Amino acid sequence: MKPPVDGRLDALRGSSPRLSYNARSLAALENNPRCTLRALLDASGSDKAAIAAHIGYPSPFGQSSFAFARGNAFEAMVKDNGCAELLRVLRETLKLTLPEVAYLDLNEVGGAGDNDARHRRTTEVLLEAARGNGEGTLFDHPLLHLQVGGEGAFLEPDLVAFRIDGRFYIVEIKSFPIIDGQADPAQVRAATTQASAYIIALRALLAHHGMDTGAVSDTIVLVAPKDFTNRPTAAFVDARKQVAALTRQLSRIERVSDLVDLLPEDLTFDLDLDLTLPKKEQRPRRPAEELAAAVARVPATYRPDCLNHCEMAFHCRAHARAEASLDVLGPAVREQLGGIDTATMALGLARGQLTPTGDQSDMAAALRHAARLRDELTEAYGGAA
Amino acid sequence: MSMLSALAHVEAMQNMTAVRLTAFRHHRLSDRPLVIIPLTMAGEAGAPLAVMAGTARRDMTLLVVPQPRNRDQRFAFAADLGRVVMDYIDSYRQDRRGEGERSQYTDVPQIIVPNQGGVNALADLGRMCRFRSTTGPYAVPEVVPEFGMWLTFLVDTAEMAGTSMLLPLTALLTEHWATGQSTLEDQNLASLMAWIAPPRGVSIAQALEEAENPDVCPPAGPSTSPEFDNRDLAPAIKRFDTAHALGDPHTLAAAQTELTELIAGQVKPTWRLMWAAISILRSIPKAPQTARRLDRDCRLFTNHSDYRDAGGLPQRKRDTAISAARRLSQLERALADFEAAMAFDDPFVLADRRSGGEAFTGTVVESQPNRTAITAKNTTVPRPRVTVRTSDPLRLAAGTKLISPTMPKGHKAVIVSVLPDGDTTLVTVEVTAGMGRGRTPKAGSVPDLDKDIDYLPDPGWRPNPTFPDSDHTPWTHSADPDGPDDSAVPENAAAEEWGHDN
Numbered sequence: 029m030k031p032p033v034d035g036r037l038d039a040l041r042g043s044s045p046r047l048s049y050n051a052r053s054l055a056a057l058e059n060n061p062r063c064t065l066r067a068l069l070d071a072s073g074s075d076k077a078a079i080a081a082h083i084g085y086p087s088p089f090g091q092s093s094f095a096f097a098r099g100n101a102f103e104a105m106v107k108d109n110g111c112a113e114l115l116r117v118l119r120e121t122l123k124l125t126l127p128e129v130a131y132l133d134l135n136e137v138g139g140a141g142d143n144d145a146r147h148r149r150t151t152e153v154l155l156e157a158a159r160g161n162g163e164g165t166l167f168d169h170p171l172l173h174l175q176v177g178g179e180g181a182f183l184e185p186d187l188v189a190f191r192i193d194g195r196f197y198i199v200e201i202k203s204f205p206i207i208d209g210q211a212d213p214a215q216v217r218a219a220t221t222q223a224s225a226y227i228i229a230l231r232a233l234l235a236h237h238g239m240d241t242g243a244v245s246d247t248i249v250l251v252a253p254k255d256f257t258n259r260p261t262a263a264f265v266d267a268r269k270q271v272a273a274l275t276r277q278l279s280r281i282e283r284v285s286d287l288v289d290l291l292p293e294d295l296t297f298d299l300d301l302d303l304t305l306p307k308k309e310q311r312p313r314r315p316a317e318e319l320a321a322a323v324a325r326v327p328a329t330y331r332p333d334c335l336n337h338c339e340m341a342f343h344c345r346a347h348a349r350a351e352a353s354l355d356v357l358g359p360a361v362r363e364q365l366g367g368i369d370t371a372t373m374a375l376g377l378a379r380g381q382l383t384p385t386g387d388q389s390d391m392a393a394a395l396r397h398a399a400r401l402r403d404e405l406t407e408a409y410g411g412a413a
Numbered sequence: 414m415s416m417l418s419a420l421a422h423v424e425a426m427q428n429m430t431a432v433r434l435t436a437f438r439h440h441r442l443s444d445r446p447l448v449i450i451p452l453t454m455a456g457e458a459g460a461p462l463a464v465m466a467g468t469a470r471r472d473m474t475l476l477v478v479p480q481p482r483n484r485d486q487r488f489a490f491a492a493d494l495g496r497v498v499m500d501y502i503d504s505y506r507q508d509r510r511g512e513g514e515r516s517q518y519t520d521v522p523q524i525i526v527p528n529q530g531g532v533n534a535l536a537d538l539g540r541m542c543r544f545r546s547t548t549g550p551y552a553v554p555e556v557v558p559e560f561g562m563w564l565t566f567l568v569d570t571a572e573m574a575g576t577s578m579l580l581p582l583t584a585l586l587t588e589h590w591a592t593g594q595s596t597l598e599d600q601n602l603a604s605l606m607a608w609i610a611p612p613r614g615v616s617i618a619q620a621l622e623e624a625e626n627p628d629v630c631p632p633a634g635p636s637t638s639p640e641f642d643n644r645d646l647a648p649a650i651k652r653f654d655t656a657h658a659l660g661d662p663h664t665l666a667a668a669q670t671e672l673t674e675l676i677a678g679q680v681k682p683t684w685r686l687m688w689a690a691i692s693i694l695r696s697i698p699k700a701p702q703t704a705r706r707l708d709r710d711c712r713l714f715t716n717h718s719d720y721r722d723a724g725g726l727p728q729r730k731r732d733t734a735i736s737a738a739r740r741l742s743q744l745e746r747a748l749a750d751f752e753a754a755m756a757f758d759d760p761f762v763l764a765d766r767r768s769g770g771e772a773f774t775g776t777v778v779e780s781q782p783n784r785t786a787i788t789a790k791n792t793t794v795p796r797p798r799v800t801v802r803t804s805d806p807l808r809l810a811a812g813t814k815l816i817s818p819t820m821p822k823g824h825k826a827v828i829v830s831v832l833p834d835g836d837t838t839l840v841t842v843e844v845t846a847g848m849g850r851g852r853t854p855k856a857g858s859v860p861d862l863d864k865d866i867d868y869l870p871d872p873g874w875r876p877n878p879t880f881p882d883s884d885h886t887p888w889t890h891s892a893d894p895d896g897p898d899d900s901a902v903p904e905n906a907a908a909e910e911w912g913h914d915n
């Protein structure tokens with residue numbers, strides 16, 4: 029008999045401390061829900077960046093200390109004095125009539141790292157509020173719980189939820205600017221995805237206690253710097269679409285326990301860190317080739333978008349390239365060549381060197397036609413670049 | 414994407430080399446473009462960090478904002494850059510041709526940035542500058558708002574297909590070449606150039622690896638690499654701030670020099686790469702209709718220049734519903750015209766359209782050169798018909814109006830019928846224009862038997878749609894929903910607040 033899935037996930041992660049879902053892994057979940065490798069790495073709380081680096085493909089994401097400092101400073105400013113600035117924009121920009129406001133920081137419970145205590149406290153407070161009893165209006169740092177692939181994952185949002193007229197709203201504080209009422213769509217999207225996960229988690233919490241999930245709004249409040257200043261402004265963002273999309277993906281995602289069952293029993297992503305050393309001095313002791321071999325045993329579904337979302341991207345791209353997978357070229361080419369997986373096969377069909385299967389015959393004809401056109405052009409105008 | 418382009422990318426991937434997508438360069442390249450590389454500070458809303466600008470490989474100016482969070486330094490920088498750019502633009506506001514209404518400048522400026530991010534950075538800079546007041550408590554130098562309005566104009570033109578006054582280099586390159594990587598990776602100038610022209614003695618695979626290593630190829634901006642920020646830039650800015658606080662001119666100068674050199678090290682590789690790319694692009698022959706597009710650029714440029722000369726107000730923060738609709742229709746039309754012109758000029762692009770069934774090439778197998786028809790006005794006109802056999806996967810229907818790059822200018826036809834015939838298709842077309850004024854078509858104006866001929870849809874002349882005047886806009890579509898604090902009036906906007914004035 030295999031050990032229970034929690035134990036298996038811990039074994040996959042090995043010695044390293046467990047990481048929880050963050051903004052990037054949630055975005056990756058939305059953008060590439062079917063990737064087994066990512067699902068397992070995230071569900072087991074493995075450190076993808078450290079693993080990628082150790083096997084020779086350091087992750088493409090660094091964070092500039094400027095962006096970091098600016099983000100923190102902005103958030104601190106918005107939350108300062110019991111969220112005075114936040115309340116100002118809620119009242120002035122969004123024209124909300126807020127009664128007397130009580131601010132509760134849910135971070136102040138339990139010792140650091142005691143997620144269960146924090147989660148219990150969050151639950152308690154939010155349920156009280158939902159019943160209309162509690163005194164809070166603004167809840168900072170609630171610790172929520174999300175089911176991903178049948179497994180629970182803690183979400184540690186840097187956010188405030190506030191309750192007005194009997195509904196909870198998620199507030200996302202971001203440091204990208206809203207210039208003339210418009211912000212970078214990609215960044216708004218990422219922020220909305222993140223908030224959608226919190227909406228889903230908060231609704232699950234209410235549902236679990238037999239309460240109406242409609243008490244959580246699917247409109248989020250985005251708070252960000254106005255124009256080129258440091259002062260915040262706010263906007264409502266309709267998250268309905270992304271809440272629905274994320275819900276769908278969460279329900280479709282294969283059950284992590286099923287994925288785990290398919291793995292060889294001894295498979296692990298363990299880095300074998302020496303935990304007796306201070307954190308900064310911990311170096312992976314596991315041979316890189318061995319770890320790389322373990323990673324390579326798990327199927328991954330690379331797409332160029334991974335470069336924006338997943339720490340493993342350089343590794344997975346190298347594999348996709350080695351297999352001549354059309355995934356390397358991205359969705360536009362993939363769509364055009366539906367049903368064909370590799371460059372080798374596409375060119376084989378285009379040159380008539382491969383016999384198409386039944387459902388490939390239309391595609392093969394189109395490819396041969398395109399190849400003939402290219403040949404004519406090459407003949408008339410010379411070859412490659 | 415068409416089947417042909419998809420195949421080109423697959424070939425590029427398999428053979429590890431860039432594959433040509435066009436025979437011509439469809440954008441004009443100026444003899445004296447102004448190359449600009451904008452860098453911004455991570456996390457800071459539109460805060461410029463530095464810019465390198467110049468009209469020749471060996472003639473560059475590097476401007477740096479030592480403390481990007483400082484408002485005065487930002488605008489001193491904007492003024493310096495503004496003078497460089499305005500000198501360049503003004504050099505094109507000298508020679509006019511034509512009289513009265515039709516008078517226009519004979520050439521236009523051309524700014525080239527590395528990528529779309531560069532265009533966006535200039536858009537932010539334009540927005541930051543154009544409403545600034547040159548008087549009052551937050552006064553900025555005269556050139557700042559003027560520069561802002563010009564930048565905004567240039568950024569607006571860049572959205573219109575076929576214009577060439579502000580161009581991202583990566584877009585020019587990907588128009589001509591397919592690489593074996595994704596669109597996302599093509600936005601990295603160094604990766605793109607690794608496919609097209611890897612450094613001498615370096616394989617494409619190795620060049621690609623280097624292109625993604627910020628220590629070998631610093632990013633082309635506008636963001637700098639986080640490693641550079643943390644390792645080099647942050648300490649250097651700190652030293653500058655300390656020197657600034659101490660007020661010792663000697664240390665301050667040293668700190669400033671250090672910063673400038675650091676940043677120069679980050680931009681120079683991109684600078685060299687951009688000029689290398691420009692020189693490669695210049696070697697590609699330009700498409701015949703580029704000249705016509707230059708004429709449109711001259712018109713746009715002249716209009717804006719005259720508007721500026723008349724002291725016009727800065728562009729609004731947001732379009733009204735009507736001007737947004739008008740603009741959208743202009744952009745759509747420009748795109749349709751540009752795509753048709755490319756296919757008309759360029760056999761590669763035509764082939765691309767053919768592979769998608771939106772154009773066809775074939776051989777004339779039947780011809781009725783003397784066919785006539787009687788018009789509604791009861792006159793007899795020549796209406797020859799020809800039938801073309803093509804093996805292209807045609808998807809055009811009867812009634813589609815056509816033009817042909819293989820026929821003399823003015824030739825127009827319309828599809829009468831499309832009949833499959835074995836592996837091929839028989840397309841019968843009726844010639845409708847380009848035959849002269851006589852009762853019989855002039856020589857050469859009707860395709861001969863056995864002739865190979867290309868046809869593609871006529872983007873056609875469309876009337877300019879009419880839009881209501883602004884007064885008639887329903888209130889639901891009026892601009893500025895943000896209320897009075899978001900006024901587009903420059904005087905009010907000048908009071909915009911600033912944080913972090915340290």
Ligand code: SF4
Pocket residue numbers: 056060063064065066328329330331334338339340341342344
């Ligand atoms: S980078 Fe690899 S592991 Fe990550 S989502 Fe993409 S395919 Fe999966």
